[in-house]
Amino acid sequence: MAVDREQVLRGAAALLTHKSTATMDEVAKAAGISRATLHRHFAGRDALVRALEALGIAECESALDTARLDEGPARDAVRRLVREIEPAAGLLAFLYTENQLFEGEEQHQGWTRIDERVSGLFRRGQLSGEFRIDLTPAWLSEALFGLLASGAWMVQCGRGAPKDFQHMIVELLLGGALRPPAPQDG
Amino acid sequence: MAVDREQVLRGAAALLTHKSTATMDEVAKAAGISRATLHRHFAGRDALVRALEALGIAECESALDTARLDEGPARDAVRRLVREIEPAAGLLAFLYTENQLFEGEEQHQGWTRIDERVSGLFRRGQLSGEFRIDLTPAWLSEALFGLLASGAWMVQCGRGAPKDFQHMIVELLLGGALRPPAPQDG
DNA sequence: CCCAGGTGAGACAGTGATGTCTCATTCCCG
DNA sequence: CGGGAATGAGACATCACTGTCTCACCTGGG
Numbered sequence: 168m169a170v171d172r173e174q175v176l177r178g179a180a181a182l183l184t185h186k187s188t189a190t191m192d193e194v195a196k197a198a199g200i201s202r203a204t205l206h207r208h209f210a211g212r213d214a215l216v217r218a219l220e221a222l223g224i225a226e227c228e229s230a231l232d233t234a235r236l237d238e239g240p241a242r243d244a245v246r247r248l249v250r251e252i253e254p255a256a257g258l259l260a261f262l263y264t265e266n267q268l269f270e271g272e273e274q275h276q277g278w279t280r281i282d283e284r285v286s287g288l289f290r291r292g293q294l295s296g297e298f299r300i301d302l303t304p305a306w307l308s309e310a311l312f313g314l315l316a317s318g319a320w321m322v323q324c325g326r327g328a329p330k331d332f333q334h335m336i337v338e339l340l341l342g343g344a345l346r347p348p349a350p351q352d353g
Numbered sequence: 354m355a356v357d358r359e360q361v362l363r364g365a366a367a368l369l370t371h372k373s374t375a376t377m378d379e380v381a382k383a384a385g386i387s388r389a390t391l392h393r394h395f396a397g398r399d400a401l402v403r404a405l406e407a408l409g410i411a412e413c414e415s416a417l418d419t420a421r422l423d424e425g426p427a428r429d430a431v432r433r434l435v436r437e438i439e440p441a442a443g444l445l446a447f448l449y450t451e452n453q454l455f456e457g458e459e460q461h462q463g464w465t466r467i468d469e470r471v472s473g474l475f476r477r478g479q480l481s482g483e484f485r486i487d488l489t490p491a492w493l494s495e496a497l498f499g500l501l502a503s504g505a506w507m508v509q510c511g512r513g514a515p516k517d518f519q520h521m522i523v524e525l526l527l528g529g530a531l532r533p534p535a536p537q538d539g
Numbered sequence: 540c541c542c543a544g545g546t547g548a549g550a551c552a553g554t555g556a557t558g559t560c561t562c563a564t565t566c567c568c569g
Numbered sequence: 570c571g572g573g574a575a576t577g578a579g580a581c582a583t584c585a586c587t588g589t590c591t592c593a594c595c596t597g598g599g
Contacts, residue, residue: 170546187450190586201547206588242531264373264450289530299524299532305512306504306521307530313503314496321495335492338485343529344475344493345428346485356576376556387577392558 170200172208176222179215184257185323187264191215216265223262224277226255231284241292242341245311248288249337252315256332257323260316282308307340314340356386358394362408365401370443371509373450377401402451409448410463412441417470427478428527431497434474435523438501442518443509446502468494493526500526 178198182189189197191212195205209215230251236244252259266274282305289307292298298307314336321327327335364384368375375383377398381391395401416437422430438445452460468491475493478484484493500522507513513521 191588192586202587203548203589204546207545211588212586245530292530297532298530299528302521302525302530303513306507306517306525309503309507309512310500310521310525313499317495317499318492321492326491326495327489331492335488335496339488339493339496339529340525341529341531342485343525343527343531344431344478344484344488345527345529346483347533377558378556387579388557389559389578390576393575397558398556 170204170208174198175200175205175208176218180219180222180258180261183219183265184261184319187261219258220262220265220275221277223255223258224275224281226258227252227281228277230255231281236284236288237291241288241295241297244288245292245341246333246337248285249311249315249340250333253332256315256319259312260319263312263316285311311336311340356390356394360384361386361391361394362404366405366408366444366447369405370447370505373447405444406448406451406461407463409441409444410461410467412444413438413467414463416441417467422470422474423477427474427481427483430474431478431527432519432523434471435497435501435519435526439518442501442505445498446505449498449502471497497522497526 175198179194182194182197186193191205192202194215195202198205205215209218230248233251234244234247236248238244266278285308286304289298289304293300293304318327318332318336322329322332361384365380368380368383372379377391378388380401381388384391391401395404416434419437420430420433422434424430452464471494472490475484475490479486479490504513504518504522508515508518
């Protein structure tokens with residue numbers, strides 16, 4: 168009975184997301200298989216992390232596709248994007264920190280593609296006059312992923328409710344903490 | 354000549370900030386001392402990380418004091434806080450991820466204190482009507498640290514200029530990405 | 540029934556980091 | 570100048586994780 172590679176990756180992601188130093192043994196246990204079988208499917212820890220990276224990229228790009236970033240107001244596209252990407256937020260949070268390990272090597276091309284698409288969305292919003300122009304698209308993109316990670320950790324630690332996830336992130340990213348000034352006539 | 358413990362911690366922080374898996378040997382080299390001396394001052398890697406945590410907490414609380422969170426408009430207090438905390442952002446970014454390792458144990462009391470003070474600032478802003486009330490103080494606090502970490506990494510990777518650090522973080526946190534509606538009379 | 544493929548359990552050596560130790564050297568202070 | 574403290578260099582055992590291997594099992598298909 169062939170192990171479901173996808174399911175193993177899910178289990179590994181779930182564990183590594185909240186314990187990034189888990190050993191291959193722990194990963195195997197979390198995935199419900201033996202360490203030997205884990206090694207049969209992934210040459211080593213590095214290969215496993217790479218596979219998780221590929222999975223994260225795939226889920227990201229899938230979310231980007233589903234969110235239809237080119238349609239409608241940019242702010243609505245951001246809302247759709249956060250909603251679609253939420254299920255992958257935990258995995259992204261793990262990869263977000265793990266990427267620090269890849270310092271020596273070049274970044275995976277997938278991340279560049281994703282970053283370009285997200286930055287492009289923010290740039291579109293700036294050109295349409297929706298978004299302010301003193302914050303660079305690169306920073307807005309980085310901030311989006313940072314907030315996603317923060318939100319994922321917060322939910323994982325039980326300090327926040329999953330149902331608030333999208334609202335917290337989108338509202339802070341788009342509107343900020345300041346209360347919008349009431350329409351005034353004086 | 355007694356090693357300057359503070360200086361060693363600075364060196365360790367600088368290295369671990371952008372390579373969280375650095376070995377004791379690398380840390381020692383980065384701090385300009387031998388591994389033996391490093392072990393004489395910090396019983397082990399764990400003790401070193403704990404000391405870095407204490408340093409980070411101390412710098413945070415120092416920044417909180419200097420920023421005088423209780424004075425003036427809350428938005429200005431946030432601006433002062435980010436400005437004061439910027440030098441420690443790299444260290445905080447490291448601790449922000451490293452904290453995942455302390456999952457089993459209780460969180461350091463210092464973080465709780467810091468979180469309460471920052472949350473208190475946001476709560477004050479909500480009560481004064483400056484900040485919107487649909488984002489919890491806990492989330493705003495979490496988001497602040499998340500954005501600090503994102504900003505620190507971005508600067509470290511050369512994808513952003515240090516001079517933009519404060520502006521990027523404060524403006525996004527307070528104002529969000531949306532362009533504020535122009536004062537309109539119709 | 541029998542066999543082949545996939546799996547679990549465990550043994551095994553290799554590796555890298557750790558923590559401790561010793562010894563020579565250096566530097567400050569008296 | 571002399572002594573003591575601190576440091577650097579390196580040896581050493583230990584430990585945890587890794588990667589590979591073997592063997593038994595068990596499960597489904599011919």
